[in-house]
Amino acid sequence: MKSIEIRNLTLILSGKAILKQINIKLYAGHVIGLVGPNGSGKTSLLKTILGLYPTYKGEIIKSTLSYSGILEEPGFSPFLSGLENIKYLCENTSNLWEYINKFEMVNYIKDKVSTYSQGMRQRLALVTIFAQDKDILIFDEPLNALDIKAKKMFINIVNKKKSDNKIIVISSHIFEDLGIEFDNIILLHEGKVIDRELSLIQNRYTIKFKDSKDLLNFKSKCDHELEIINSVTAEVHLKLPPETFLDKYSKSGIVGFWRISMNQRYFEVLAGRSGNDEK
Amino acid sequence: MMKNEFIRLFKYPIVMIAAIFIVFVLLFFSINHKMNSTTQSIYFDHSIYYENVEDITEKITDLENDILELDTNDRYYEQIKKNLEENLSIYKLLYANSIEQENVAEIGGINDDSLNRITVLKGLSDFILSSVIVLIIIVIVLLFTRDFDTGVYKFLYGQNVPRIKIVRKKFCTLLLVILCFYILTLFVSLFILLPIQNDFDYVLIFISDLEPVLIDINIYLIYIILSVTFTIFSYMVLFFAISLLIRRTLSFLVVSAATLILIQVLLPLSKNDILLSFSYPFVFTLDIGVNLSLVMLTSIIKAILFIVLLAYGMIKFNKKNITT
Numbered sequence: 001m002k003s004i005e006i007r008n009l010t011l012i013l014s015g016k017a018i019l020k021q022i023n024i025k026l027y028a029g030h031v032i033g034l035v036g037p038n039g040s041g042k043t044s045l046l047k048t049i050l051g052l053y054p055t056y057k058g059e060i061i062k063s064t065l066s067y068s069g070i071l072e073e074p075g076f077s078p079f080l081s082g083l084e085n086i087k088y089l090c091e092n093t094s095n096l097w098e099y100i101n102k103f104e105m106v107n108y109i110k111d112k113v114s115t116y117s118q119g120m121r122q123r124l125a126l127v128t129i130f131a132q133d134k135d136i137l138i139f140d141e142p143l144n145a146l147d148i149k150a151k152k153m154f155i156n157i158v159n160k161k162k163s164d165n166k167i168i169v170i171s172s173h174i175f176e177d178l179g180i181e182f183d184n185i186i187l188l189h190e191g192k193v194i195d196r197e198l199s200l201i202q203n204r205y206t207i208k209f210k211d212s213k214d215l216l217n218f219k220s221k222c223d224h225e226l227e228i229i230n231s232v233t234a235e236v237h238l239k240l241p242p243e244t245f246l247d248k249y250s251k252s253g254i255v256g257f258w259r260i261s262m263n264q265r266y267f268e269v270l271a272g273r274s275g276n277d278e279k
Numbered sequence: 280m281m282k283n284e285f286i287r288l289f290k291y292p293i294v295m296i297a298a299i300f301i302v303f304v305l306l307f308f309s310i311n312h313k314m315n316s317t318t319q320s321i322y323f324d325h326s327i328y329y330e331n332v333e334d335i336t337e338k339i340t341d342l343e344n345d346i347l348e349l350d351t352n353d354r355y356y357e358q359i360k361k362n363l364e365e366n367l368s369i370y371k372l373l374y375a376n377s378i379e380q381e382n383v384a385e386i387g388g389i390n391d392d393s394l395n396r397i398t399v400l401k402g403l404s405d406f407i408l409s410s411v412i413v414l415i416i417i418v419i420v421l422l423f424t425r426d427f428d429t430g431v432y433k434f435l436y437g438q439n440v441p442r443i444k445i446v447r448k449k450f451c452t453l454l455l456v457i458l459c460f461y462i463l464t465l466f467v468s469l470f471i472l473l474p475i476q477n478d479f480d481y482v483l484i485f486i487s488d489l490e491p492v493l494i495d496i497n498i499y500l501i502y503i504i505l506s507v508t509f510t511i512f513s514y515m516v517l518f519f520a521i522s523l524l525i526r527r528t529l530s531f532l533v534v535s536a537a538t539l540i541l542i543q544v545l546l547p548l549s550k551n552d553i554l555l556s557f558s559y560p561f562v563f564t565l566d567i568g569v570n571l572s573l574v575m576l577t578s579i580i581k582a583i584l585f586i587v588l589l590a591y592g593m594i595k596f597n598k599k600n601i602t603t
Contacts, residue, residue, distance in 0.1 A: 013600065050437035053600045068438045075430020079290045088283045089434045128434065138437075 002028035002065060002135060004049065004167060009058035011041075011048055011191075018044045019056070020191045026167050028135070031158060031180055034171040036188030042171045043072060045188065046140050049169070062136065065167070069138025074125035078114035082124045085113055086131065093131040102153050103127050119145040126150075130157055136167045143172060155180055208233050214255075221254050284422060284452040291421050294414075298460055301410040305403065305467050325366050325385060327373075335374040342367040361488070368489045376481075376493055383481040383493065386565050395477050400500055401563070403468045404507045408560065411461060411511050415518055416535055418456055422449050423519075424528040432601055442597050450519055450589075457515055465504065472500075486571040499562075506562035509578065516585040523592030526601075553577055 004026045011019040019041045026032050034042050047053050049060060050069050076085045082105060086096065100109050103123040108116065116124065122145045129137055143151050158168055158180055170180070187194050209215040212231040219226045219234065224245070226234040238245050249255045288294055329335055346363050349356060373383065384397075423446075426432045436442055482499040485491050494502070518535055525531045546554040556564040556577040564574045 013602070047437075051439070051442075052433070052437055054598055055600050062439075066439045068434075071433045071437065073430060075426075075433060077287055077290075077425075077429060077431055079292075080287060084286065084290070088287050089431075091440070125434075132438075134439070 002063075002165065002167065004065065004136060005059070005061040006049075007059040007061070009045075009048065009056055009060065011044055011053055011056045013044070013053070018191050019048065022058070022191075022193050024186060024193060026136075026169065026184070028165045028167050029162060030183035031162050031168045031170065033180075033182040033185040034169060034188065035185060039190075040188040041191040042188055043140055044191075046071065046138050046169065046171060049136075050138060065135040066132075067136035067138065068129055068132050068134045069136075069140070069169075070125040070129055070142065071140045072144070074121060074128075076113040076116075076121065076124065079112060081112055082109045082116070082120075082127075085124065086128050089128055090132050092133075094133045096127070096131040099127045099130045099157075102157065103150060117145075119147060119150070122146055123150055126154060126157075130161070134166075136169070137161060139168070139170045139172075141172055142170060205236050205238055206233060207236060218249065218254060221252075222249070281448045281452055281455075284449060285456075288418065288421055288452065288456065293417060294421065294456075297414055297417055298463075301414065301460075302464065302467060304410070305406060305464060306471075325362075325369055327366060327369055327380070327385070329370075329373075329380055332374065332377050332379060335370050339367065339370050339374065342370065364489055365485075365491075369483065369491050372483075372491050372493060378481060378493065382479050383483055384479045385483040395479070396472050396475050396500060397477075397482070397496065397503070399472060399475055400468065400503050403464075403471065404503055404560070404563075407461070407464045407468070408507055408510060410464075411457060412514050412539065414460060415453070415457055415511075415515050416532070418453050419518055419522045420528050420531065422453055423522050424526055424531045427526050427601075428528050436601055443593060446523065446593060446596060453515060453519060457511065461508070461511060484565050484571060488570060490570075492571075503560075503562045506560040509582070510560040513581055513585050516589045520585065520588040520592035523589075523596040526596075557581055 006022055006024045006026075009019055009022040010017060022045065034045065036042050044053065046069060048056050049062075050067065050071075076082075077088065080088065083100075086093065100106055103126060105120070105123055105127060108120060109124075113121065113124070122142075126142065129139070142154060146154065158170070161168055206229070207218075207226075209218065209232045215228070215232055215234060219228070222236075224236050224238065226236055228234050236245075246255060329338055342363055346360060346367070349360055349363075353359065369385075373380075426435060435445060477496055480496055481493045482496055483491055483493055517538065521534055521538065522531050525534055542558050546558045549555075552569045552573055556569050556574045558564075561574045561578045564577075565571060
């Protein structure tokens, strides 16, 4: 199975440790969310994976996988048109015009980039990445300056790329609005990965159930103490990863589906016995 | 990808404007030069006078006697002896080749305002060299350093294409663009040179202090072109290496200007032969009395030094964090 493995990654810039002993493995067909407050090292981690920071210590095993990504405020040559920029930056493209169409760039793609708005530049950046069809796609704040239509298109394409077995890494501040099912969420804090430790730090997960029946059913069978917040929401204190906790109830049929999303404050678990949102 | 670099480069209007401007100035310069030129009769920097080849044997004998009769206690003995020996070596060479005085000119003895192919080509070369240096800097900015100002570097170097490969293509593009432009200016120069007649056939230069050689004027003209080509290549390597080490446009421009001032202005002030031959194209250094062996040695050292600097720049750039 295609994967990127990062082992003991440490990055020091100007004498300061930006990334500390990071160990993660990212698999093909997975969408990985990267979250953390400003200065937590998200962009540095992405830049390191993209090869812009080669002075790191540790290992990044990408084997022969091809990769490409957009970082905050993507830049283009202003005297070239959008299309010329794409041709300059990409050695090979596939379905280029399909993506130009999808992001509604057809009427502007031959205009000089210097005439583009920030949103158009962002759309051009997304077209550039998607059209390259690389194995690993990295997005740093991809929804910046995008309108709702373009956001939806981005989400659709990400879901499609996921089914095409790509490794997709997304760093964003607005995960709750993304509507993407993440297979893994990595939380960075002061240069360290703390996704699995978050529960230990906060010990609190909010579980939103599909309806009150599901909540009551779950409460009666759960061996953890649930604190009822309202008819469909409860809080639970966990010392184990939420996936492990929910898997146990999923296997015994107590919850039929569950999905973890994340906002800036805490993990949010949506669960229930039936519905469309199956894991 | 090199094709893409070309396309992108020529989308910047400044490249074409600069190239056309330089060619126009070149033509204007040639017309102006022709109008202000004079003819001259003194072709030797040393005191060499003879009516015909037969007179030379007499001159040789006289000089040999003069050297023998020199007062060894004279405080200028060494200097006078050296001058006489140099003259003697020139006479011997001229005699051995049976060359009449009007057919040979000594480099250093040719007045810059005279109208012959050497002076015109040297004047043109001076201008071509300065223009090409400016063009090299402009092209490096557009090809390489500007990517770091516009943010293009994030895409360009954030893919699984080795940096060295990208940079090598940029350097090859620079090389080709400058070469094409240089060939164009040489064609214009050829067009200017063809109608000009030479009034001598040979050029005399010193390989070492007492070793003069005669060079056919056409071969000497080729030397001038080779010398300028070598200098252009050296600057191209030097400035590209600087850009790899510095990256940011403004800093690159400042350091390039400082390097130019150091090489073209400050080093020649020293009047040291090695530093002089480091500063100017090698043929030009011969004009100011530096001998050929030293000039060639310095040129080889210069080439090695700049190529090593380029290799160092590439290695350094390959391992460097690219930060905003």
